[in-house]
Amino acid sequence: MTPTPGQSTRPERPRLRARTVGIAAALMAFSIFAAREVGFDPSTFWEVWSNPLWGKFWPIPWDWVFDSRNVLQPFVETLQIATISTILGCGLALPISFAMSSLTTPNRPTYLVSRAVMNVVRAVPDLFWAKLMVTAIGIGAFAGAWALTIFSLAVMVKLFSETVDGADPGPLEAARAAGGRHAPSLRTGILPTVFPDYVAHALYVFELNVRASVVLGLVGAGGIGRVLEAQRQFFRFDRVLGMLVIIFVVVWVIEQVSVSLRKRLI
Amino acid sequence: MTATTQRPAPPRWTGERRGAIGVVLLVAMVWSISGLDVTLDRLLGAPSDAWAILRQMIPPAFARVAARGAVGKVFESVYIAWIGTVIGAVLSLPLAFMAAHNVAPIWIRVPIRQLFNAIRAVPELILAVILIPITGLGPWAGTLAIGIHSIGTLGKWATESIESIDSGPIEAVESTGGRWVSSMRWAVFPQVMSTISSYWLFRFEINVRASAVLGMIGAGGVGSELVSHLVFRDFPAASAVLVLTVGVVLTIDTISASVRRRIITGSVGSDDSSRSSEALADLTGIKHK
Amino acid sequence: MIRLEDVSVTYPGGVEALRGIDLTIDDGEFVVVVGLSGAGKSTLLRVLNGLVPATSGSVVVDGTEVVGASAATLRQVRSRIGMIFQTFNLVNRTSVLNNVLMGRLSVVPAWRSTLGLWPAEDREAAMAALERVGIVDKAYVRASNLSGGQQQRVGIARALAQEPGLMLADEPVAALDPVTSRQVMGDLQKINRELGITTLVNLHFLDLAKEYGRRLIGLRDGKMIFDGDIADVDDDTFRDIYGRSITDEDLLAMGDSPTDGSEGG
Numbered sequence: 001m002t003p004t005p006g007q008s009t010r011p012e013r014p015r016l017r018a019r020t021v022g023i024a025a026a027l028m029a030f031s032i033f034a035a036r037e038v039g040f041d042p043s044t045f046w047e048v049w050s051n052p053l054w055g056k057f058w059p060i061p062w063d064w065v066f067d068s069r070n071v072l073q074p075f076v077e078t079l080q081i082a083t084i085s086t087i088l089g090c091g092l093a094l095p096i097s098f099a100m101s102s103l104t105t106p107n108r109p110t111y112l113v114s115r116a117v118m119n120v121v122r123a124v125p126d127l128f129w130a131k132l133m134v135t136a137i138g139i140g141a142f143a144g145a146w147a148l149t150i151f152s153l154a155v156m157v158k159l160f161s162e163t164v165d166g167a168d169p170g171p172l173e174a175a176r177a178a179g180g181r182h183a184p185s186l187r188t189g190i191l192p193t194v195f196p197d198y199v200a201h202a203l204y205v206f207e208l209n210v211r212a213s214v215v216l217g218l219v220g221a222g223g224i225g226r227v228l229e230a231q232r233q234f235f236r237f238d239r240v241l242g243m244l245v246i247i248f249v250v251v252w253v254i255e256q257v258s259v260s261l262r263k264r265l266i
Numbered sequence: 267m268t269a270t271t272q273r274p275a276p277p278r279w280t281g282e283r284r285g286a287i288g289v290v291l292l293v294a295m296v297w298s299i300s301g302l303d304v305t306l307d308r309l310l311g312a313p314s315d316a317w318a319i320l321r322q323m324i325p326p327a328f329a330r331v332a333a334r335g336a337v338g339k340v341f342e343s344v345y346i347a348w349i350g351t352v353i354g355a356v357l358s359l360p361l362a363f364m365a366a367h368n369v370a371p372i373w374i375r376v377p378i379r380q381l382f383n384a385i386r387a388v389p390e391l392i393l394a395v396i397l398i399p400i401t402g403l404g405p406w407a408g409t410l411a412i413g414i415h416s417i418g419t420l421g422k423w424a425t426e427s428i429e430s431i432d433s434g435p436i437e438a439v440e441s442t443g444g445r446w447v448s449s450m451r452w453a454v455f456p457q458v459m460s461t462i463s464s465y466w467l468f469r470f471e472i473n474v475r476a477s478a479v480l481g482m483i484g485a486g487g488v489g490s491e492l493v494s495h496l497v498f499r500d501f502p503a504a505s506a507v508l509v510l511t512v513g514v515v516l517t518i519d520t521i522s523a524s525v526r527r528r529i530i531t532g533s534v535g536s537d538d539s540s541r542s543s544e545a546l547a548d549l550t551g552i553k554h555k
Numbered sequence: 556m557i558r559l560e561d562v563s564v565t566y567p568g569g570v571e572a573l574r575g576i577d578l579t580i581d582d583g584e585f586v587v588v589v590g591l592s593g594a595g596k597s598t599l600l601r602v603l604n605g606l607v608p609a610t611s612g613s614v615v616v617d618g619t620e621v622v623g624a625s626a627a628t629l630r631q632v633r634s635r636i637g638m639i640f641q642t643f644n645l646v647n648r649t650s651v652l653n654n655v656l657m658g659r660l661s662v663v664p665a666w667r668s669t670l671g672l673w674p675a676e677d678r679e680a681a682m683a684a685l686e687r688v689g690i691v692d693k694a695y696v697r698a699s700n701l702s703g704g705q706q707q708r709v710g711i712a713r714a715l716a717q718e719p720g721l722m723l724a725d726e727p728v729a730a731l732d733p734v735t736s737r738q739v740m741g742d743l744q745k746i747n748r749e750l751g752i753t754t755l756v757n758l759h760f761l762d763l764a765k766e767y768g769r770r771l772i773g774l775r776d777g778k779m780i781f782d783g784d785i786a787d788v789d790d791d792t793f794r795d796i797y798g799r800s801i802t803d804e805d806l807l808a809m810g811d812s813p814t815d816g817s818e819g820g
Contacts, residue, residue, distance in 0.1 A: 034345035038405040080301035083294050123515040125475035135496045136316050141302040170644035179634035179661030184668035188657045192649040215391045273691050
């Protein structure tokens with residue numbers, strides 16, 4: 001029996017649930033409260049442009065910037081920190097990622113412990129690690145390398161364990177069915193499949209590390225950031241800007257190389 | 267089908283390639299370590315130094331730290347992250363539409379995309395460093411730094427989201443004669459908003475960590491507490507601040523992750539029809555799958 | 556020799572995959588297992604090499620008890636059992652040879668296989684296995700570049716490289732076209748006859764079962780409904796196993812198989 005217009009039961013127009021409205025209102029209230037707490041000041045937006053301090057950023061003293069002792073050598077140090085941190089951090093991340101994935105973990109306790117430990121490690125802000133290292137080890141590139149190693153480990157584990165979770169479990173089953181032990185089964189059954197992603201992630205981590213070590217220097221952990229911080233404290237903003245320009249260019253170059261290398265891997 | 271076939275010659279370069287990569291890695295390691303002013307006694311001494319400090323960190327001095335107002339500082343970090351994310355989200359959304367290739371013409375979207383890249387290239391800490399002379403020390407500098415940086419990341423993610431939508435609904439709106447704005451409102455918006463809002467929450471999680479860090483240079487939040495304790499080598503207090511921070515970060519991460527999951531699977535904002543059909547089934551005893 | 560005594564398997568979700576299976580298989584037999592999806596064919600195979608633990612009962616393979624065995628014992632048992640999968644389970648990104656070498660995992664020291672330093676004699680065994688299935692010329696080709704039938708041959712070679720006494724094939728031809736399916740089944744039959752390896756094959760297609768099987772086991776809902784010579788099987792028996800009339804879906808190639816014409820449905 002075909003329903004004639006006006007006779008079929010039309011559904012009620014869905015009204016906005018009280019709960020949704022309540023949540024939205026709560027979020028708004030929280031935002032207003034938080035804005036007051038942080039000193040929300042929209043006038044800053046246009047004050048920023050008219051501040052006379054901007055004059056100090058210009059002109060950029062290129063002769064100082066290109067003097068190798070000032071910028072080039074610290075940058076080399078930055079690259080060295082980034083390299084060793086990437087190698088160590090990503091190296092450690094490989095077995096830890098395998099331990100963290102239900103597909104490849106050797107046993108349940110390892111699985112639970114590795115996940116718990118990594119959750120805590122990733123919950124600590126990266127620069128906190130840097131400051132801890134600097135305090136424990138002393139100022140310099142050595143501390144920075146340790147801090148970035150932990151940072152690399154955290155990022156790599158996050159990226160790579162997702163890759164491992166999504167890998168084809170078939171060959172691994174075949175390896176186990178042939179009587180293989182745990183490590184050889186992983187090496188022959190899973191590793192070849194996930195390795196290109198691993199290398200791509202590692203290149204990305206290297207990129208992040210170069211950028212991060214700029215910032216690391218602000219807490220005294222060596223590299224170009226230390227020079228940056230020193231110049232900032234002397235209010236030599238023109239030099240700061242010059243360095244930032246150089247950093248920007250180098251990071252951009254590394255990013256382009258990294259992107260093209262990664263494309264070839266996947 | 268066992269035909270007799272020839273054994274092929276092994277390719278020449280597999281073993282050599284692996285060896286070459288190993289050598290490159292080794293050289294890279296040696297080169298990078300050489301620049302790190304590492305001496306043998308430093309290397310050997312590091313674990314025991316770290317262990318000594320670790321021992322001093324237990325037990326954490328919660329009472330002392332709370333008395334100094336550390337808990338308030340932790341909350342301040344959360345507020346900074348929240349407002350920063352809100353600023354980033356609100357400003358990045360319209361810009362993201364203008365940067366998407368299925369929405370905006372090339373002479374608008376290329377500059378905006380470059381703007382996103384430029385902003386993303388500057389870490390929040392550097393932004394804060396630049397802003398502090400202008401805004402003064404305090405949470406507002408941190409908030410602005412996070413907000414501006416978030417425009418870059420959120421903008422890029424939102425643009426990618428917008429560009430990956432189904433173009434069908436857009437065509438449908440155009441075919442009814444609707445204008446560009448209507449197309450955005452009815453065809454694009456509903457498809458992307460769930461993904462984009464989950465990105466906002468994800469960015470909030472990251473920003474909480476960032477705001478804790480910004481405190482270290484005086485831009486508000488708990489970082490300043492950590493630094494002062496470490497500088498005075500008051501390790502029990504430092505570990506208390508750490509535990510507080512980690513606790514808050516983990517809590518926010520967990521809540522945010524479950525909210526994000528619900529947003530993506532669409533149970534947030536669903537209408538009442540599912541509930542009424544459940545009520546009907548109970549009443550009549552008929553179970554519908 | 557394989558003996559199952561009152562073997563039952565219940566999966567964690569509560570699904571009873573096998574109920575009270577009693578089975579004895581002598582060395583050198585070629586056995587075909589048929590049944591609906593979910594009847595327990597895959598579970599039956601996997602209970603033999605311990606990939607699926609039996610919930611109760613006893614599984615003895617060549618004198619070793621598999622149920623409740625230690626990890627080391629399981630590995631030992633598995634080293635003598637070769638397994639072939641429906642989806643081939645090859646590592647797509649690497650060479651055919653590296654895939655076949657996986658069959659030597661139980662023999663090669665762990666550190667050597669983890670580092671990828673396979674001894675010469677194991678490489679030789681892998682090559683010999685490839686020669687036996689007739690695709691040794693593809694030894695260094697990337698596995699994903701081969702056709703489905705060739706990939707399954709690699710799977711067979713991998714199992715052969717173990718020098719096994721028992722071969723388990725879990726729906727080995729389900730993903731292959733009719734012609735290739737017959738080639739692979741022919742290979743399995745040949746291996747059984749020439750090398751005397753006990754062979755257990757899960758099959759979905761009835762005409763293939765009839766063509767290549769000697770002894771047939773029919774499973775339904777985890778129970779063994781039929782166990783006997785393939786010559787004693789008629790279409791009524793198939794109906795018992797499948798619980799319904801035969802349809803064309805149960806036959807590999809319509810009109811090609813030498814049945815007595817009673818294709819129902």
